[in-house]
Amino acid sequence: MIRKKETEKSFAVFRSIFDGMEALVYVADIKTHELIYANKKFMEGVGYDAQKAMEGGKCWEVIQKGQAGPCSFCTNERLLLADGSPAPPYVWEFYNNRNNRWYSIVDKAIEWYDKRMVRLETAFDITEKKEHETLYRQFEKAIETSKKLESIGTLAGGVAHDFNNTLSTIIGNINLAQLGNLDKETRKFLQNAEAGVMQAKRISSKLITFARGGGPHKTQTDIVDLVRKILAAKLDTKGILYTLDCDRIPGRYFADQEQLKTAIGNILQNAVDSMTQDGRMGISIRYMKEDRQTPRIAISISDTGSGISRDHMDMIFNPYFTTKPLGSRKSTGLGLSIAWSVITRHGGNIHVESEKDRGTTVHIFLPVFNNGDIETGPETANGPKIKTPPSSSALKQVLVMDDDALTLDVVSQLLKRLGYEVTTASNGFQAVEVYKTAMPHGRKTDIALLDYDVVGGLDGFQTLKELKKMDPGIIGILMTGHSDYSEIKTYRQHGFSGLLEKPFSMNQLKDKLAGLYA
Missing domain, CATH: 3.30.450.20 (PAS domain)
Structure with missing residues (x-):
């Protein structure tokens, strides 16, 4: 017992x-x-x-x-x-x-x-430990992707700038050739060449949006209304069936509307391309507020398309990556890269859930900063306005500054054909010296046509500032191959009266100069 x-x-x-x-x-x-x-x-x-x-x-x-x-x-x-x-x-x-x-x-x-x-x-x-490890790996992967895209973006921005300079030279010389006595067939060839340059400009613009410098220029935005407009343009016109479920977004939200249109539009286009004719889509907009965290807007886009294989998930944001056959491509292959670039520059991120042959859901998360800050774009910013046109003879003197010799030459030739007298400079210091030299002899410069990005010396903003110290009345026109850079969009705040995006045609140059006194 x-x-x-x-x-x-x-x-x-x-x-x-x-x-x-x-x-x-x-x-x-x-x-x-x-x-x-x-x-x-x-x-x-x-x-x-x-x-x-x-x-x-x-x-x-x-x-x-x-x-x-x-x-x-x-x-x-x-x-x-x-x-x-x-x-x-x-x-x-x-x-x-x-x-x-x-x-x-x-x-x-x-x-x-x-x-x-x-x-x-x-x-x-160890479930929680595993979940944290998974989140950490996802975070590391996101950081790696972000660094890789930033590096490629820097390269893309530089390439786009040089590409636009080259396009400016090509279209300028095409326009000069068109001034000659041409037969009908030759004129048609030149028109097609000019159209090709403008198509190349659109591709270059996408590169710039993807590049590091394409920062958002934010204004107050109704995100639900913006998404509805994008859906109307991308889906309604094609008869694609979809559902839209939206929360009310409290407070004020600030975003670069054009950039968001591009980003969300690119994601929608990818979804459309992955589906058959009887495919359906679901779009939701949610307002997410968690304790001690910045509120977020979550935009989810789901499709019933072909999905993404595991082997391809890590590559979908890489520039030019596509699973489409080469002959079927109708785009640049930059759609999702641009979307990633735009969303991350808005402080947000993108998460993709997909399974091969079972569809894809793309979640876009955008932080909501209700700080009341609002940036004004070029159209609303205060800048110099010309109210009284001077005499016709006063519009004869133009100073052109560009560090690309071919661009400088062709812009000068175009201006001369338009009836202007032209002086040139290859950098900001030279432009200031040219102006100083001309002043004692009574050769007053009326318009300064300045490139924004100049290697060595003063950039366009700094050059105009120095010129205005000598002559506050001088009119500045900014030329740039980086039109999507956030700094560029503040050109009026730096004293410029107009912006010319490279490449520009002779007619665009003519209209820009004429519009200064309209």
């Missing part, structure tokens, strides 16, 4: 200790897989009846769901040495499909009280 009570007491102590552990513990026969013991945490974790488990239940049917026999990953063979003695403990990680939890596991063979060898398994729930 005493021995029985001591045994019961020992078992009670044993059970209290193991039931009090935060780990899941069980013991199973290594040969038969019969479950011999399981603590309380184990039974709670796998959601299995303890009494039923102990009545001849197998470890594989208790722990796993839908198993018809021992698990393929069973560790029993690892736990015993060739002579049948216990091997060192085996540590591994395991995902349980019965309760959808991750565990860090220590398996060890021990000799049971009846001399048979059993597996003692101790499992620690």
Whole structure:
């Protein structure tokens, strides 16, 4: 009787200790897989009846769901040495499909009280740790993608600038050639060449939007109304069926509306391209406010298209990446790269969920900063306005500054053909010196046509500032191959009266100069 009570007491102590552990513990026969013991945490974790488990239940049917026999990953063979003695403990990680939890596991063979060898398994729930690791990997991947796109964007911006200078030279010389006595066929060839240059300009514009300098110029924006307009343009005109579910967005939201139109439009276009004619789309706009976090607007775009394979998920934001056959391409391949660039410059991010042949959902998250700040664009910014046109002879002197020799030459030739007298400079310091030299001789410059981005010396903004110190009445026109840069959009605040985006045609140059006094 005493021995029985001591045994019961020992078992009670044993059970209290193991039931009090935060780990899941069980013991199973290594040969038969019969479950011999399981603590309380184990039974709670796998959601299995303890009494039923102990009545001849197998470890594989208790722990796993839908198993018809021992698990393929069973560790029993690892736990015993060739002579049948216990091997060192085996540590591994395991995902349980019965309760959808991750565990860090220590398996060890021990000799049971009846001399048979059993597996003692101790499992620690690491689901939260795994989730944090996943989030961290996603964060690292996002940072890596962002750095890669920023690097490519810097390159793209530089290429676009040089490309636009080259296009300016081409279109300028085309326009000069068109002034000659041409036959009908030659004139048609030149018109087609000019159209090709303007098409190239649109591609270059997309590169600039993607590039690092294409910062948002924000104004107060009704995001729901903006999305409705984009849907009307992208989906309604094509008869595509979709649903739209919107929250009310409180407060004020500021964004670069043109850039957001481009970004969201590109994502919508990708969705349209992935679907068959009977495809459907779902768009939702949610206002998300969590404790101590900046409120966010979440725009989700779902489609029933072909989806994205796992192999391609890491590449979808890479410039020019596409799964479309080469002959079927109608775009530049920059759509999602531009979308990523625009959204990240608004302080947001993009998350994509997709499965091959089962559709895609793109989530756009935009932070809402209700700080009341509003930036004014070129059309509303205060800048010099010319109210009284001078005499016709006063519009003869133009100073042109550009560090690209071919661009400088062709713009000068175009101005001369338009009836202006032209002086040139290849940088800001030279432009100031040219002006200083001309002033004592009464050769007053009326208009300064200045390139924004000049290698070495003063840029366009700095040059006009120096010129206005000598002559506050001088009229500034800014030329640029970086029209989407946020700094460029403040040209009026820097004293300029107009902006010419490279490449520009002779007619555009003529209209810009004429419009100064309109």
